[in-house]
Amino acid sequence: MLTARSRRAALAVVASAGLLGAVVVPTAAQAADAKRNKTVNLQLLAINDFHGNLEPPAGSSGTIKEIDPTTGQVVSTPAGGIEYLATALRQARIPADDSITVAAGDIVGASPLTSALFHDEPTIEAMDKLGLDVTAVGNHEFDEGAKELIRLQEGGCHPVDGCYEDGRKFKGANFNYLAANVTNEKTGKPILAPYWVTKSQGVKVGFIGATLEGTPNIVTAEGVKGLKFGNEVATINKYAAELKKQGVNSIVALVHEGGYPAGSTYNYDCGTAGQGISGPIVDIAKNLDPAIGAIVTGHTHNAYACTIPDPQGVPRSVTSAASFGRLFTEINLKLDKTTGSIVRPSVKAENHVVRRTVEKAPDMTELIAHYSKLAAPIANRPVGYVGSDINGRGSSDLEKPLGDVIADAQLEGLAPADKGGAQVAFMNPGGIRSDLVYKAGGAEGDGVVTYGEAFTVQPFTNMMQVKTLTGAQLVQLLQQQVSGPNDAAPKILQGSKNLAYTLDMRKTGAARVLVDSIRLNGAPIDPAGKYRVAANEFLAGGGDGFPAFAAGTDKLVGASDLDVFTAYLGAHSSAAAPLQAPAQDRIKVIGPGSDID
Structure with a gap:
């Protein structure tokens, strides 16, 4: 039985011969080309630091800086809002290839009232509708403590405020929260899964998620009580080695720590050696296992799609999509079917503006309207x-x-x-x-x-x-x-x-x-x-x-x-x-x- 992809390939051969509807035997050259095809394509769509911004952020928080192609001047473009982000991601997904949607933490926390009033359950629901597959935890995921984070993953009504509507119980996130370097002080075990493995056209792909080691310095003591935050590099490398032992050689790191690009526009070019970016992520990237083919980052709310040399001096993609859903990063790469690893030179990353000129996603409009109506008596008070x-x-x-x-x-x-x-x-x-x-x-x-x-x-x-x-x-x-x-x-x-x-x-x-x-x-x-x-x-x-x-x-x-x-x-x-x-x-x-x- 042909898969959809195989069927498309067969039809392409037939169509190229001008004999659609007839039985055609591939030529020797075509057969050789098919045999040489030892890679498969994978698309990653990445966001970070969404912070529950379901509605378009107001003021400068809802703009992104870019260079006007007609004038060459830096301008501020309105961007963001889950209705537009959903449309942008759905339009960007490549049907012919596998596409995985990832995030680098702070999806919730420090959120506007429409999400925060309901302990960010609306944002979790929105991310499920959006098609998010996996995310690292960020420091703000601990604003209400580890138990609340686990509730967001597993579901159930809030322990104090209960369920917000009769007959409606919060189901929890369908996507995977990863917390490789966040362990219980007593047991030493991660509070959530350290990594997630899936398959892309038969090739295993692993994602390791970690937050910044300094999380206790930027979260209230109550929020991180009983938790230990390990070193990002040591932890990620530990689990990379574990994945490789399991035969997972295509690895992506989702790290809630970031950098500071020298330029302010969303598509600033950091240079091939990463000399245009500074901050904690530089040393982290330089020391992560070379088996990690791409690094998706966050925390600093900056925009960059850079390359930083790995420990062997080979350039490696390091990206961040600003914050509040104003950008998303598209990362296209190839997986070697023989070795199961990411073909590093194939990795191409680019940030895209979530412009408010696209059509709104109707399911997101409905979600916002639902929770806005519940919040209105409180939210609209002058x-x-x-x-x-x-x-x-x-x-x-x-x-x-x-x-x-x-x-x-x-x-x-x-x-x-x-x-x-x-x-x-x-x-x-x-x-x-x-x-x-x-x-x-x-x-x-x-x-x-x-x-x-x-x-x-x-x-x-x-x-x-x-x-x-x-x-x-x-x-x-x-x-x-x-x-x-x-x-x-x-x-x-x-x-x-x-x-x-x-x-x-x-x-x-x-x-x-x-x-x-x-x-x-x-x-x-x-x-x-x-x-x-x-x-x-x-x-x-x-x-x-x-x-x-x-x-x-x-x-x-x-x-x-x-x-x-x-x-x-x-x-x-x-x-x-x-x-x-x-x-x-x-x-x-x-x-x-x-x-x-």
Whole structure:
């Protein structure tokens, strides 16, 4: 019995002879060509860092930078939204070849309200409809802990909130979550499968999934309690060896860790030797087993389709498709039927923009409408007004306008003596997930900020904390923005309006913070003095490489960061007097400054 592929090949031979409908014997040359065909084609379609963005992301978070072919100028193109992503992937799949859809983590977590209100069950359902086959876990898959991640894989109603509709039980993901380097501290075993093996036209293909080893530094302690995160290279190489023993020689690594390309456009060319990309993924890629034929990455929300030399100096494809479903990566490769390995020179990778000019996928439109209707009473409630865009995630400045607003909100909310007596507040830049957009495109009208929009900016609902730090520790805190683990990729805290200082980015390490320039309420910091400092629980626990926070004393727990944020918007804006973007005059930057969150 002929397979569909064999039937197409036979018809092609017949058609080429001009004898369609007749019995034709292949010529000797045709028979020889068929015998020499020792490879099969495989297409991978890859995404990463979707973060539950079912609806098109607003503001700059919903655009992608590209070069206009007519003008040669860099332009921002609207992109993303599950309705458009589904259509784009379905159009890209090659029917004649095997096609596997993969992801490199953070499919859920830090999600907008339409997904987050239902503990990201809508996004899992959407990914199943999309045809996702396998994904690595990312750090945000642990926002609600390992038990919740396993529930998303296996199904069942939420242990606290239950099922969201009568007679409807969450089925869990049909795709495979992989967590090779995430183990239970007590048993030493991975909490989920380390790899997944499938067959492409008879050739075994294995996928190994891992997240960044530093996940505990960027997730709340409760989210990673009882877990151990192993080294990415050692773990992936261990399982690559295991796969090879099983006769699986075509291996792809899905790694939730990434890099920083030198160019900002989605199709920037990193060069054949990978010299145009930096960051943690470079060393990882250079040390992964050469048997791994391609590496799909994420975490940094950047776009690249690069080659980085493997341990033998042979170029190997390393890709990332930005974030929020604005891009997808198409990777075409050949598998050697004799050796079962990926033919490395055959690997071709390219990022594609998920343009909003294609037709919407009807099943995704229906899914969004369903959950939006359930969320509407909460999501559409007005909480404030803005007079213009106030950019957070989309800002390329070290001091972000929306970061200033959030820090001010936290200071105001925690300043009363019975709320903690905060004297200064800090917000971590990575926790600002979107912008406040004047024209949000919703039914509420221009300038209105809804609860759903505020939630998209602050989706973690971390509890606020106030701690006592000495003046010396406060200075250390500022220095830790640009030193230690944050030396190579600084994380500039967003400070409240009563704090000012200078950063000299021409210097290196802690010296970038000019200590003599630091002023709180116009006065120098007293090293021996004591200061009450407000921050969300993640940051206050030392997250993002700020151990000075963890050394604080006299902790007081306050309201959630979202509640503090919405209260500030309500108190400081109205339809007649909307909130405007701050002046961004708290941090004076000398030298280069960029969006390096």
